[in-house]
Amino acid sequence: xxxxxxxxxxxxxxxxxxxxxxxxxxxxxxxxxxxxxxxxxxxxxxxxxxxxxxxxxxxxxxxxxxxxxxxxxxxxxxxxxxxxxxxxxxxxxxxxxxxxxxxxxxxxxxxxxxxxxxxxxxxxxxxxxxxxxxxxxxxxxxxxxxxxxxxxxxxxxxxxxxxxxxxxxxxxxxxxxxxxxxxxxxxxxxxxxxxxxxxxxxxxxxxxxxxxxxxxxxxxxxxxxxxxxxxxxxxxxxxxxxxxxxxxxxxxxxxxxxxxxxxxxxxxxxxxxxxxxxxxxxxxxxxxxxxxxxxxxxxxxxxxxxxxxxxxxxxxxxxxxxxxxxxxxxxxxxxxxxxx
Amino acid sequence: xxxxxxxxxxxxxxxxxxxxxxxxxxxxxxxxxxxxxxxxxxxxxxxxxxxxxxxxxxxxxxxxxxxxxxxxxxxxxxxxxxxxxxxxxxxxxxxxxxxxxxxxxxxxxxxxxxxxxxxxxxxxxxxxxxxxxxxxxxxxxxxxxxxxxxxxxxxxxxxxxxxxxxxxxxxxxxxxxxxxxxxxxxxxxxxxxxxxxxxxxxxxxxxxxxxxxxxxxxxxxxxxxxxxxxxxxxxxxxxxxxxxxxxxxxxxxxxxxxxxxxxxxxxxxxxxxxxxxxxxxxxxxxxxxxxxxxxxxxxxxxxxxxxxxxxxxxxxxxxxxxxxxxxxxxxxxxxxxxxxxxxxxxxxx
Numbered sequence: 001x002x003x004x005x006x007x008x009x010x011x012x013x014x015x016x017x018x019x020x021x022x023x024x025x026x027x028x029x030x031x032x033x034x035x036x037x038x039x040x041x042x043x044x045x046x047x048x049x050x051x052x053x054x055x056x057x058x059x060x061x062x063x064x065x066x067x068x069x070x071x072x073x074x075x076x077x078x079x080x081x082x083x084x085x086x087x088x089x090x091x092x093x094x095x096x097x098x099x100x101x102x103x104x105x106x107x108x109x110x111x112x113x114x115x116x117x118x119x120x121x122x123x124x125x126x127x128x129x130x131x132x133x134x135x136x137x138x139x140x141x142x143x144x145x146x147x148x149x150x151x152x153x154x155x156x157x158x159x160x161x162x163x164x165x166x167x168x169x170x171x172x173x174x175x176x177x178x179x180x181x182x183x184x185x186x187x188x189x190x191x192x193x194x195x196x197x198x199x200x201x202x203x204x205x206x207x208x209x210x211x212x213x214x215x216x217x218x219x220x221x222x223x224x225x226x227x228x229x230x231x232x233x234x235x236x237x238x239x240x241x242x243x244x245x246x247x248x249x250x251x252x253x254x255x256x257x258x259x260x261x262x263x264x265x266x267x268x269x270x271x272x273x274x275x276x277x278x279x280x281x282x283x284x285x286x287x288x289x290x291x292x293x294x295x296x297x298x299x300x301x302x303x304x305x306x307x308x309x310x311x312x313x314x315x316x317x318x319x320x321x322x323x324x325x326x327x328x329x330x331x332x333x334x335x336x337x338x339x340x
Numbered sequence: 341x342x343x344x345x346x347x348x349x350x351x352x353x354x355x356x357x358x359x360x361x362x363x364x365x366x367x368x369x370x371x372x373x374x375x376x377x378x379x380x381x382x383x384x385x386x387x388x389x390x391x392x393x394x395x396x397x398x399x400x401x402x403x404x405x406x407x408x409x410x411x412x413x414x415x416x417x418x419x420x421x422x423x424x425x426x427x428x429x430x431x432x433x434x435x436x437x438x439x440x441x442x443x444x445x446x447x448x449x450x451x452x453x454x455x456x457x458x459x460x461x462x463x464x465x466x467x468x469x470x471x472x473x474x475x476x477x478x479x480x481x482x483x484x485x486x487x488x489x490x491x492x493x494x495x496x497x498x499x500x501x502x503x504x505x506x507x508x509x510x511x512x513x514x515x516x517x518x519x520x521x522x523x524x525x526x527x528x529x530x531x532x533x534x535x536x537x538x539x540x541x542x543x544x545x546x547x548x549x550x551x552x553x554x555x556x557x558x559x560x561x562x563x564x565x566x567x568x569x570x571x572x573x574x575x576x577x578x579x580x581x582x583x584x585x586x587x588x589x590x591x592x593x594x595x596x597x598x599x600x601x602x603x604x605x606x607x608x609x610x611x612x613x614x615x616x617x618x619x620x621x622x623x624x625x626x627x628x629x630x631x632x633x634x635x636x637x638x639x640x641x642x643x644x645x646x647x648x649x650x651x652x653x654x655x656x657x658x659x660x661x662x663x664x665x666x667x668x669x670x671x672x673x674x675x676x677x678x679x680x681x682x683x684x685x686x687x688x689x
Contacts, residue, residue: 131609169609255624258616258622258623258624258625259624259625259626260617260626260660261612261616261617261622261625261626261629261660262616263613263616264604264612264613264614264615264616264617264664265612265613265664272616272622272623273616274603274604274613275604275612275613275616276604276607276608276609277609277610277611277612317663318663319659319660319662319663320659323656323657
């Protein structure tokens with residue numbers, strides 16, 4: 001009886017272990033797919049990096065097989081003493097010449113793809129500034145005098161190479177869209193650059209890749225590549241001032257926005273709100289995420305965010321407006337959601 | 341050795357029993373009339389003096405103690421909070437106060453041979469078992485006005501000057517007591533109140549009352565007023581016509597710098613536009629945001645510094661201002677104070 005229980009228990013444990021392992025494997029494998037994976041490339045640069053990864057991995061596997069094959073050969077298959085001449089040849093050939101050729105080849109290949117990673121863009125320039133913890137984004141179409149300001153979302157024309165200039169406000173961040181290309185650090189007071197060429201239209205996710213403070217993990221952004229015509233239409237819409245609120249609730253919300261002084265930090269172009277401390281909200285209603293990839297832009301999430309900023313995003317600069325009533329928060333959400 | 345230990349144990353037990361009896365049966369005579377045994381007063385007083393000298397250190401936030409508006413503010417607070425025990429300059433103690441043990445020294449004696457930073461320590465910390473209370477606020481930079489006044493008493497302030505300095509308007513209306521400091525456009529360290537909305541004033545009074553806004557001076561003042569009359573008091577001030585203080589003399593480039601900062605025209609991405617909540621030209625802002633126009637520059641400077649350093653509270657919206665001020669530099673504060681001190685108050689309360 002006792003033995004039986006123990007046995008079942010042990011088997012249960014083994015089952016759980018196996019299930020856990022399966023789960024873990026599938027979770028890890030799932031990481032290779034989807035919106036934020038260097039192994040599922042959708043940009044020219046990411047594809048080159050992906051190829052580099054597979055070539056390096058292939059090289060590593062072959063070398064591993066050769067080395068371990070050799071061990072297996074001398075310990076299991078042919079245990080006899082090797083001739084001195086053969087042993088010397090093996091050491092010089094397998095220990096010096098062969099690795100030099102293989103590693104030299106891989107290094108040459110690896111280095112050869114580096115210049116292309118810094119290819120200049122062919123039209124649009126983006127300036128992205130890392131803030132704690134969000135992304136200030138400016139679009140500079142060719143020949144533009146003033147930028148079109150947005151935030152927390154990167155849109156690119158598919159099939160074109162866009163220049164991206166990076167800097168940071170306070171601490172070091174790193175700009176990374178794994179599906180489109182490599183990452184590049186962002187330094188306060190020093191501009192770095194990169195360029196990206198999405199091969200197809202699609203939607204991915206980027207993430208700050210350098211620990212930058214309490215809410216580093218919540219500093220993400222959505223990335224959208226659009227056919228060039230769609231992109232130009234979108235950019236033109238972004239350049240336009242905010243639309244006036246159309247419903248009573250949204251109008252009340254606009255008054256609350258002014259009354260509570262939201263314009264001290266946020267700009268809504270076409271209104272009195274001119275602040276530059278936080279994200280430009282002129283078209284926030286049409287964005288894909290809120291709080292830099294943290295929440296969605298549903299009415300409920302707008303309300304949640306405004307009332308509980310610090311609980312959702314630790315140490316965030318924006319104060320929470322929990323002192324507003326539920327009806328006021330709802331009106332404010334209607335106004336912001338309407339800023340499309 | 342063993343015998344010694346046993347003797348010590350017995351003595352310890354006897355001592356504990358004796359001590360317990362003193363406390364439990366009330367054997368110690370607490371009569372102030374009987375007073376202390378010979379020598380005890382000397383021990384206590386010497387301990388007090390040495391303890392203050394050990395703990396009071398020179399502070400780098402000491403303002404100019406000869407500033408007349410600082411002295412007046414200190415004198416008025418002293419008159420309301422401390423005079424009962426320590427008397428006015430030239431005054432003799434009342435019979436009741438003189439019968440206290442220890443008897444509080446009259447002001448001229450009390451302040452003799454203390455350095456300003458030692459006076460600051462005593463007023464801020466109070467003195468245990470002597471009846472001297474500590475400063476009724478967590479913040480203690482606002483102890484300096486009292487120290488400024490005490491130093492001028494050391495310098496021999498006559499009773500007539502004191503009377504003129506602490507004169508109150510004849511009591512006719514609920515806010516007359518407040519007008520002692522806040523009347524006639526306030527002073528360098530005290531804001532005029534007439535330009536603020538009743539809602540803002542009441543919120544501030546309640547914040548002083550519950551300690552969310554820290555000030556030893558205002559904590560005392562607000563506790564002198566029945567809590568249920570605070571709303572009416574706020575309304576009384578809001579209904580008064582503004583007296584229009586004197587336009588302070590500020591360097592033009594400082595003012596321009598402050599204006600640019602307040603209107604977010606400097607490209608500074610750390611400082612929110614003050615203008616969005618405090619004007620100028622901000623229509624429809626919450627009546628809970630104060631109008632900063634013509635507030636005295638030293639007062640603005642102190643408040644902005646407190647906000648920046650996280651020492652200032654207020655109503656439920658205090659966090660907005662705390663976050664807004666957290667990246668201000670000293671020179672930003674200087675510029676903003678110059679700008680708002682010279683800006684006319686807005687009309688809409």
